[in-house]
Structure formats: structure tokens, C-alpha cells
Amino acid sequence: MKVGIIGANGYGGVELLRLLKQHPCVSVEKTISHSTQGCKLTEQYPHLNNVYEMTLEKIDIEGIARNVDLLFFATPSGVSKEIIPLFLEREIKCIDLSGDFRLKNGLLYEKWYKNTQAKNEHLQNATYGLTELFRSEIKNGHLIANPGCYPTATLLGLYPALKAKWIDPKSIIIDGKSGISGAGRNTSIGNLFAEINENMKAYKIGLHQHIPEIEQNLKVISGEETRITFTTHLVPMTRGIMCTIYVDLMESIRTQEMIDLYKETYKNEYFVRIRSANEWPATKEVTGSNFCDIGLKVDERTNRLVIVSAIDNLVKGAAGQAIQNMNVMNDWHEKTGLELVPLYP
Known part of the structure; x- marks a missing residue:
């Protein structure tokens, strides 16, 4: 399959290039950048x-469409x-790593992203690309809205317990921490060493902006409107997301029971x-990989579940x-x- 990358000059784009180089079924035919068009990738x-x-080339719709499948x-x-x-x-399949098609409600996009929404028909036809949860929909999709980094860690961390109705969806508190690469390659005072x-x-x-994305998909999982408390932190490392999630249990459950539920839920999920x-995951233990590592602890004193993703x-x-x-x-x-x-290390 012939593929192209629009935005190949950013961290997400260059990571796609790194991973696709070893993909046996793909050749990268087009690398596109508006801001650095005409530059060699190696520059x-x-x-x-x-x-x-x-x-790096400019955006030429017809030229790109003639040369790529995705x-x-x-x-x-x-x-x-x-x-x-x-x-x-032009029947080119698209996978979008930005947030433009993640929210089904375009008004929420305008509120949280401070930008005009995409056309409603495209929002409704986009498939949310959290692979482990929506695989069957993704298989037949033409426009995939790739999840955000925080939502990926959070939703994979919450899914088994929420699906089993073992936790109270109204009690979710998420403490998220991210490395600086999540801010992209653009310069700003806040990103200085x-x-x-x-x-x-x-x-x-x-x-x-990831709050409505998480809440939208928690509703898909639980069937209930959910409001979360979500606080993000920037930490002095290049890569990595860690979400520590606190949630009230609906009944008395032991840690090993919770671990067994998660292992059964994800038994066929390699990543x-x-x-x-x-045992608790660390960001260093997933660096450079497609793994999501999850640790669990039931605090029997407070009857809360602690999830580290x-x-x-x-x-x-x-x-x-x-x-x-x-x-x-x-x-x-x-x-x-x-x-x-x-x-590692």
C-alpha cells in the first residue's frame, strides 16, 4: 500500500516515518508540510x-491522490x-491524528478547541480509532479519528471496570502527566529547557480539550452521561503519558478480583x-513501543480503585x-x- 503523511515535519509525523520504515506492507510515497515545503526531510x-x-512537498490534492491509497x-x-x-x-482513506473528527457534537469542538467545526456528515461518519474498543467499526472505516494520548491511556484504564459496572462513573478523577513532546515542535516560552x-x-x-473526548466515550461504554475531574501536568521528560485514575467502587471487590477482570478483558489484546x-507501570517501560501498561489497586479502606496507566x-x-x-x-x-x-533504560 502506498501512503502519505501530511504534517510529516512534526513529532507525530516523524514518528510515523520511523514506524512505517519497518512495515512490510507499506511504502511512504508522499511527505507533505505547509510550513517547511521544499526542505529535505534530513534538513x-x-x-x-x-x-x-x-x-517535504506542498499540498497538491490531485497529485497526492494519484500516488497514495491512504x-x-x-x-x-x-x-x-x-x-x-x-x-x-477521491476515495482515499484517511487517518487523522488531530482532534478535528473525534467529537460527534460539533458545538463541543467549537467550545473546547476554539475553532469552527467540521461538517456534521463527516463528524458522524468518522470512526473513533481506539483499536481495542472499536475494532469492528475501524475495519470498515474510511475516516479514522485517532484518539488523543490522554484519552487512550484513560479509556483503556477505565474500560473493564466501567463495562462491568464495578465503579461509579460519576466519581472519576484523573491525574495526568505528560512529557514535553506532547506539546509539539513549535516554540513557546513554556516549552523552553x-x-x-x-x-x-x-x-x-x-x-x-481531551475532557469532552473522554466523556463522550465513557458514555459509549457505560450508557450514562459522565463528568470527570481531569488535571494535566507537564513533567521534565521527552516522551510518556501516565494517568493515575481514582474512582469509587460500587461494591466491595478485592485487588486480585479486579486484576483478574482486566486480564480476562484484555486477554487477546497484545498491546x-x-x-x-x-506492580506499577512506569513511562520508561513503554517508551518507543505501542504498549499500554496498567496497574491496579483496590484501597479497601476508602473503597476506591486506583488505576495507573x-x-x-x-x-x-x-x-x-x-x-x-x-x-x-x-x-x-x-x-x-x-x-x-x-x-530501556
Whole structure:
């Protein structure tokens, strides 16, 4: 299959390039960038020397459509909603790593993303690309809305207990922490080394655009309207997402029972790994991989469940999951091109 990447000059785009290089069923034919068109990939990323000798091109709808079967969009929010419909008309399958098609309610997109919404027909036809939960829908999809990094870690962490109705969906509190690569490659004062190093700070409290995305899909799982408390933090590391989730139990359940439920739920899911009792995931243990590692503890004193979920924000939280979805869409083995051992230390 011939693929292209629009937004190939960002961190999500270059991670797609890294992973697709070893995919046996794919060749990257087009690398597109509006801001750095005309530059060689190796000018932007010297580590790609002797790997990708390609030039970043401008957006040429007809030229791209003639040369690819599927497009990845690793663009900032607000871009893909304008361009993807033009490719769908030409029967090019699209996987969007931005937030433009994740929310079914376009008014919520306008409120949280501070931008105009995509056309409703495209919002309703888009398939939410959390592979482990929506595999059958993804298989027949033409427009995949790849999940955000925080929602991926959160929803995979909550799904088994919520589906089993063992937890109170009205009590969910999520403490999320992210490495700086989640902010993208654009420069800002908040991303400077002197601001990030030896520092940790909360941001977008009550305002993070992933809140409605998480709530929308919690409703799909539980059938109930859900409001979460979600606080995000920036930590001094390059990659990684860790979400520590606190939720009230509906009945008395022991830790081992909860672990057994999660292991049974995810027994056929290669990329979700459930830890044994008193073992907790760390971001370093999933770096560079498509794994989501989950640890669980029932606090019998407070009758609360504590869930710790860790992913690499650029892989399972972006490029890796996009490729996992591409594999499902094409009926390829889901692990194809993604059987990566995490980088450690």
C-alpha cells in the first residue's frame, strides 16, 4: 500500500516515518508540510540520513491522490477538517491524528478547541480509532479519528471496570502527566529547557480539550452521561503519558478480583499489559513501543480503585495507534510493523 503523511515535519509525523520504515506492507510515497515545503526531510531531522531521502512537498490534492491509497494527517487541530473531505471524495482513506473528527457534537469542538467545526456528515461518519474498543467499526472505516494520548491511556484504564459496572462513573478523577513532546515542535516560552527542566506544572485545569473526548466515550461504554475531574501536568521528560485514575467502587471487590477482570478483558489484546498485584507501570517501560501498561489497586479502606496507566504519547498515543488502525482497516495482522520492544533504560 502506498501512503502519505501530511504534517510529516512534526513529532507525530516523524514518528510515523520511523514506524512505517519497518512495515512490510507499506511504502511512504508522499511527505507533505505547509510550513517547511521544499526542505529535505534530513534538513529537519538529520537522524533520517540514509533512511528517507525525500523532500517535504506542498499540498497538491490531485497529485497526492494519484500516488497514495491512504493518508495520515499529523497536523495541528483545525487543519485536517478542511482537507480530509477533498481526499474522501477521491476515495482515499484517511487517518487523522488531530482532534478535528473525534467529537460527534460539533458545538463541543467549537467550545473546547476554539475553532469552527467540521461538517456534521463527516463528524458522524468518522470512526473513533481506539483499536481495542472499536475494532469492528475501524475495519470498515474510511475516516479514522485517532484518539488523543490522554484519552487512550484513560479509556483503556477505565474500560473493564466501567463495562462491568464495578465503579461509579460519576466519581472519576484523573491525574495526568505528560512529557514535553506532547506539546509539539513549535516554540513557546513554556516549552523552553529552562522552563521545563527540574520543574513540574499543572496546565489547562478544567479546560483541556481531551475532557469532552473522554466523556463522550465513557458514555459509549457505560450508557450514562459522565463528568470527570481531569488535571494535566507537564513533567521534565521527552516522551510518556501516565494517568493515575481514582474512582469509587460500587461494591466491595478485592485487588486480585479486579486484576483478574482486566486480564480476562484484555486477554487477546497484545498491546495492553496488565501488571500483577503491587506492580506499577512506569513511562520508561513503554517508551518507543505501542504498549499500554496498567496497574491496579483496590484501597479497601476508602473503597476506591486506583488505576495507573502508562503509554508512549507518540506511539500508542499517536503514530503507533494510527498504524494499528491501518492494519485493522486492511485486514493485516494487527502487530505488523509494531512489534517493538520498549527502549530501556
